Amino acid sequence: MTEYDLPLVISSFLVAVLAAYAALYFGARLAGVAGGERRLWLISGALLMGTGVWTMHFVGMRAMPMDVPMSFDTLMTVVSWFAAVLASGVALHIIGRQRLGFALFTGATLAMAGGIVVMHYLGMYAMRMSAPPEFTTGLLVLSIAIAVIASGSALALCRKLQGVEGSSAMAVQLVAALAMAAAICGMHYTGMMAMTFPEGAVPASDNGLRGDWMGIPLAVFCIALLAVALVVTMRDVRHRRELAERKVKENRRVAELAFVDPVTGLPNRSAIEQRLLDILARTDARKNPFALIYLDIANYRELSANMGDESLNSVVNEISQSLRDQLSEDVFLARYSGSSFFALVPEHESAHHAFMYKRLRQIDERIGTAAMPVTWRAGQSAYPVTGNSTRKLIRAAMVPRDLEEIGRFAEMRSDPELVLPGQNLSS
Template identity: 40%
Template sequence: MVHTGYDPALVALSLAIAILASYTALDLGARVRTAPGRFRPAWLLGAAVAMGGGIWSMHFVGMLAFEMGMPAAYDLGITLLSLLIAVGVTGAALAWVGRRRAGRRDVLIAGPIMGIGVAAMHYTGMAAMRVPGNLAYSLPVVALSVAIAISAASVALWLTFRPTSVSQKLVAALVMGAAVAGMHYTGMAAATFTAEEAGAHAAHIAAAGADQKNIALSVTGATFVILFLAMLASAVDQQRIQGDLRASEERFRAAVQAVRGVLWTNDPEGRMTGEQPGWSALTGQSRSEYEGFGWAEAVHPDDREASVAAWNATVATRGTFLHEHRVRARDGLWRHFAIRAVPVLDAHGAIREWVGVHTDITEQREAEAELRESNEEIQRYAYIVSHDLRAPLVNVMGFTSELEAVREELRTVLRDHPQGARIDGDMAEALGFIQAAVAKMERLIAAILKLSREGRRRFAPEPVEMTGLLRGIADVQRHQAASRGATVTVADDLPVIVADRLAVEQIFGNLIDNALKYLDPDRPGRIEVTARPAPGDRIRFAVSDNGRGIPAQDHGRIFELFRRSGVQDRPGEGIGLAHVKALTRALGGRIEVASQVGVGTTFVVTLPREAATGGGTAEAAQPEPMILAAE
């Protein structure tokens, strides 16, 4: 039996190599998953060389630290094989867990493989040892060393792809380094050496010890050079990442400026802190004035309380802040701003800060106000003109009746006149033209007055169960549908929306009535009403038919007042779709058409699930400041 021991200096050196290799491998491995596709193989190779080569170097130096009182040599081929096993197995494990779709369970596969590979590296390296004696192993201790290797490898892989700070990474490297060294020295403890000859010459032993230290220093030097180059590559890559981040930040700031926005940040509790150059440039407030909730002093007094309450509510729910208020600019003028702010989370899901943007929408609001005023003037003008036109029209209708009476008298007077019949016929024709024109003008004036009144009527939003409402409309028109040989189908799963019930009935009543009017007589009519969700918490209702269809050039014209498409063989004045469009817009929605001649038509009405903001009347309502919307 050979009495063994360890060189403390080389043991300490092996432990230092294990810790440094672990730190480098953690740093490089973390870049494998986040690196661009073409750089992934390079980072994977670097991480494999750093971790596998570092473990091998630690193992080799630990072997050299082993003192057993007899000379030892190493088979070069088997020693290199142990190095290749360490790098290859480590690279394979890192590649497996570094896949884009890899999850935590993959560590349970790669960890044991890597651990067994590290153990294989260790015992292959032991097999490379050439000593004048016999080597035997304790199987329980070997099993313990393999278990330590698997555990250390699994923890290493889990930490490699887990976001960590520098301090956390350093602690992890210390733990990993100690575990790797523990595996090695446990494996060494499993070995028992027996000398073939009693002792050895002291001079030879001393020379061998000196050679071992030289080899250890050479391996250590090469290892530190490799690890240094790997860390240098990490540092260079980190500079590249920081450069990309700076460029991204500059682009973001430029984008904010391009949309006339002001960027600001708040702490996790929602208080404005630190330097806020954008906010200061906008409002003229100093840091001491805007810090905390001091920024609210720059908000219009009428909007201030609602803004603070809305902000506090969003901070509490950790949602996205959407708001609108007026802010006093540096020049003392009040300007309208739309605000959007989102929480920025750290690696553990806690809010690190809030980032928000104030976007100047003053010109937009002013343009909207001018448009509202213009629309109101047009509506008033239409009402006044239509009203004033009715007065002379009534006179025309009255005098037409008088002419009818005169015609009867003339017929009696001219009964025996040779031209009497012709004169009576001419008068009848003229009076017919006058009466037809008066009737048409009456209908047009009534349509204009109707649209004008609709523009001024107030809406009363309420929950509307759309399936029931539309089936009610279909029931009212069942006789018309039956006479046309058509069926009207309403889906069972139409949602409930909040809107003015009468307006919704008028919209879909017109669309279903139009679909019944313009069915193709050559095939059974089929009208279907369906719905599906749309972005922005809206619902897209579709009224589809298999009727005549509308030519493509008329798709835009059919929504214009008094404009109709196709053969005019059905009664109407061309106001129905114009009315539908006006009501849909007043409810905060939109209407679109898709049609093909000979195939059919689909009208799509998109309405908000909830009542449109600020929609008190059917006219383009003034949008009230948005109190709060959290996504």
């Protein structure tokens, strides 16, 4: 190995690492796309992996010491490149399927390994020397085995990366790319030792490609190509992350719209019902009593008849804000309908709610509009005294009571007429 051109050996390994890294990413993307986008990622991945392995091969060949200038047959060189690209495309196509059994995985591995072996030995034959090459059987078999193992490992890593997201995926890809590059280089240099030319053999005079172009210039070109591909992958990662973040924000916004009243910004009917369901579903629900206070604008129709929609919404918004100011901080206030509100009061018999109840009993004087007075109806229910279901508690709270009764729960009891069909009150 000390006789090889070290800069070219290093260049060949660098090309292999970049090719493996880009190909792993492009291959992993295949599982999440379809149609034209999938074809784009497949073709790109095949070109990157095939070209990278092919470039690594020829740069590695240029690192081999020879007494005569190296040259290559143009057609055989192009065919060797096509074999690498085609094999990579077939392998990535199979590995990018949603479901993959052992038989398909084996087929993809053999297809890719076969393409690498064909590319390698056809590329060496492309030197077209004056004497036929000589083979070392053991090293030949070993190089093929390495190609199969390297291909299987690469495809397995591609498959594994399909389920990895974010920065961790990039780290896994880098480790995988280093391992793949080592395997690819190992196969190449083993294959070069397996196929040698007799001493004194010279390249054919009609070889169309000068060896000078197949070393550092080819490596620089391929590295530049792979660098562009990596920039594209980074932008794709950033774009996918931005799309995911926008999707999360949009889902949150839609969820909020479903549980928020658009006029007042308060939780809506669905929100208060969901809150009740969540509370009642707790195993220790009975240890955490609460009250529902129903507040309804009795003359809402009269208000709405004398105002346009915009003015009415402004008044309702003003009323809701004033109502919020009357309540304790830990009270959950929701707009239940156009004219009504529900206040969910935790630990409703706690002394710290006393001033709130006093203010609510004076709600007719405290909350109104400049246009006309607001008349309030009110009711209340308490869990678990007046019911143990969302519907029962809401219905009980909507029974009108004198405003002076708000916040007084000592005499409260369940109303049999509000028991729902099939409901066991004692349960």
